[in-house]
Amino acid sequence: MFEDADEETLAAISQWREKPAQHQPAWPDPAALEDAVAYLRSLPPLVFAGEADQLTSEMAAASRGEAFVLMGGDCAESFADSSADRIRARIRTILQMAVVLTYGASVPVVKIGRMAGQFAKPRSNPLETFGGVTLPSYMGDAVNGYEFTAEARTPDPHRLVEAYQRSASTLNLMRAFSTGGFADLTAVHEWNKGFMANPAYARYEQFASEIDRAMRFMRAAGVDMDNLRTVDLYSSHEALLLPYEDAMTRIDSRTGEPYNTSAHLLWIGERTRDIGGAHVEMLSHVSNPIGVKLGPTTTPQDALALVDKLNPEGIPGKLTFITRMGAGKIREALPPLVEAIRQDGRPVTWVTDPMHGNTITASNGLKTRRLSAIVEEIDGFFTVHQDLGTHPGGIHVELTGGDVTEVLGGSEEISEDGLGERYETLVDPRLNHQQSLEMAFLLAEQLRDVRFSVWP
Numbered sequence: 001m002f003e004d005a006d007e008e009t010l011a012a013i014s015q016w017r018e019k020p021a022q023h024q025p026a027w028p029d030p031a032a033l034e035d036a037v038a039y040l041r042s043l044p045p046l047v048f049a050g051e052a053d054q055l056t057s058e059m060a061a062a063s064r065g066e067a068f069v070l071m072g073g074d075c076a077e078s079f080a081d082s083s084a085d086r087i088r089a090r091i092r093t094i095l096q097m098a099v100v101l102t103y104g105a106s107v108p109v110v111k112i113g114r115m116a117g118q119f120a121k122p123r124s125n126p127l128e129t130f131g132g133v134t135l136p137s138y139m140g141d142a143v144n145g146y147e148f149t150a151e152a153r154t155p156d157p158h159r160l161v162e163a164y165q166r167s168a169s170t171l172n173l174m175r176a177f178s179t180g181g182f183a184d185l186t187a188v189h190e191w192n193k194g195f196m197a198n199p200a201y202a203r204y205e206q207f208a209s210e211i212d213r214a215m216r217f218m219r220a221a222g223v224d225m226d227n228l229r230t231v232d233l234y235s236s237h238e239a240l241l242l243p244y245e246d247a248m249t250r251i252d253s254r255t256g257e258p259y260n261t262s263a264h265l266l267w268i269g270e271r272t273r274d275i276g277g278a279h280v281e282m283l284s285h286v287s288n289p290i291g292v293k294l295g296p297t298t299t300p301q302d303a304l305a306l307v308d309k310l311n312p313e314g315i316p317g318k319l320t321f322i323t324r325m326g327a328g329k330i331r332e333a334l335p336p337l338v339e340a341i342r343q344d345g346r347p348v349t350w351v352t353d354p355m356h357g358n359t360i361t362a363s364n365g366l367k368t369r370r371l372s373a374i375v376e377e378i379d380g381f382f383t384v385h386q387d388l389g390t391h392p393g394g395i396h397v398e399l400t401g402g403d404v405t406e407v408l409g410g411s412e413e414i415s416e417d418g419l420g421e422r423y424e425t426l427v428d429p430r431l432n433h434q435q436s437l438e439m440a441f442l443l444a445e446q447l448r449d450v451r452f453s454v455w456p
């Protein structure tokens, strides 16, 4: 399925080594890093080239307004939370949201987990000081431990191998859950009815009962519900750790093209999207669908340079811009980028990340976000695309399947005082299960007003 690269291809893939690489851990033992990378190179791919191609074509549909993308998962996955129960809860949340969004948009929802590999984080500060002691910041379980001790915080390359293993077992469960009956539309709909049983969500009752009627109609009209028992669920993560991503880059024997086999879709973070940097160089050589986070300082020239580098031929679905502007900035910051890309003509899939531009510090010092700001950024994203006649292609969110208290607001209001109760995230605050579903209902109401291009 995958074969050895010829010299020319290898040389092309390796060009990232000549470029400046931001946000790489200071590995104390380079020989141990090399050993871990050599071992990873000998391990099988986690995803297959044909699956990545399938996702490219689905991202292309989203760029044309014929599908809507839902990407979601932890800010930072952890080894401890890659248990069956936690993975199942996250997948269940994504599936429940997807049903609501599918009804709202009346187009297929492309489901992508921010999981099975989201184990590395860029940090604002490489060092953290606590009680007079300064140590390396936590950079994700693929690099170091969260515990504030010198031992845990020292980057350890064995963690790269564990990240691969955890990714493999997570992906195995994702595949099992998406095809083994867990994703059955009828069952997912029943879970949503369970959510709606809480009077806190009474304002979504009408929408939920419309979905219920649609389900009854499908059954009455003779739709074979047995055909609606499986879904496609893709994996994605930020391609941050270059040696790991390089080790997972393999040659597809069908086409001779390199693919990053650590996930279906890889994205480049806001902090590493420098056009002359190693991350952009690395992903310019693989055939997967690629995302790039774009913050409010992005210029139209930056966006066009990324298209030139990452999708010079304008392959539909190949390049997704994940904008994370902030609720107060998106209405000014996004239009010039969308205009420039439209004039250029090469297709881009536009996705909104309404989380990372809306991070605040609560009075008790915890990092948080307001659900109202998240919803406001989504609203700005839709408004900009509606005004320009372009397609809002999807949403990228940080969420978890559990009942955490990390994001403020929601109908089961989480206040600043309640934040500390179950604040479990290792890096950024995530929507809990209920807030995720509530956001899906709010978004679905908005999607109903969007004119998707498959509609007559």
Ligand SMILES: O=C[C@H](O)[C@H](O)COP(=O)(O)O
Binding pocket: 075, 121, 122, 123, 124, 125, 356, 427, 428
């Ligand atoms: O998503 C992650 C964070 O926004 C990023 O890693 C920076 O976090 P920090 O400011 O806590 O370092």
Ligand SMILES: C=C(OP(=O)(O)O)C(=O)O
Binding pocket: 075, 122, 268, 269, 270, 271, 293, 324, 353, 356, 428
């Ligand atoms: C670090 C992240 O985002 P960004 O690169 O947009 O800041 C993230 O998605 O967790």
Ligand SMILES: [Mn+2]
Binding pocket: 075, 076, 356, 398, 427, 428
């Ligand atoms: Mn984050």
